[in-house]
Amino acid sequence: GAVVSQHPSWVICKSGTSVKIECRSLDFQATTMFWYRQFPKQSLMLMATSNEGSKATYEQGVEKDKFLINHASLTLSTLTVTSAHPEDSSFYICSAEGTDVGGYTFGSGTRLTVV
């Protein structure tokens, strides 16, 4: 089945630094990728939608200059958390929707801790 590889699975960084999270679709072309944030015991909150070669569309309240999304190819999308602060600590998950793929495939998630 369709697989989305997300790295790193966890990361600890110092406040003020930037962190990049990668998502790759391994066996299909991801025409659209979604980035979510999830707090403990809560459902997923959509942050942004990106289409290959286009600028990402951010949900209301999500700072586009803080959460930089790049979707340069049909198999790779990245989320960069810039100037991270402790309140950015969360579980970040990507998902991909591609042609001929039933459903939306999720990555395994990245646990970010900012200290």
Next chain:
Amino acid sequence: QKEVEQDPGPLSVPEGAIVSLNCTYSNSAFQYFMWYRQYSRKGPELLMYTYSSGNKEDGRFTAQVDKSSKYISLFIRDSQPSDSATYLCALAQGAQKLVFGQGTRLTINP
């Protein structure tokens, strides 16, 4: 009113029981209906995907969609402790963003 409503539980049942998980929705434009299972600190895993009313079966799992009532269900037969997880319903209009239910935390007791 939320677009998708799901009872957050928690739901606790004995091993071997039949589990019924449900979601209701208000937007008749939803065309695609999915159920995901999420273990703690992991990404959601797609269990069932359907786009028509009726039942779809896969092993111990059955997804049911009733578009006229705007109601979807996931049934788990012969439940196992390994089924303990959070189950999320997710709906979409075409190739657009998913709208999730709140998730139901399920525990299967040995």
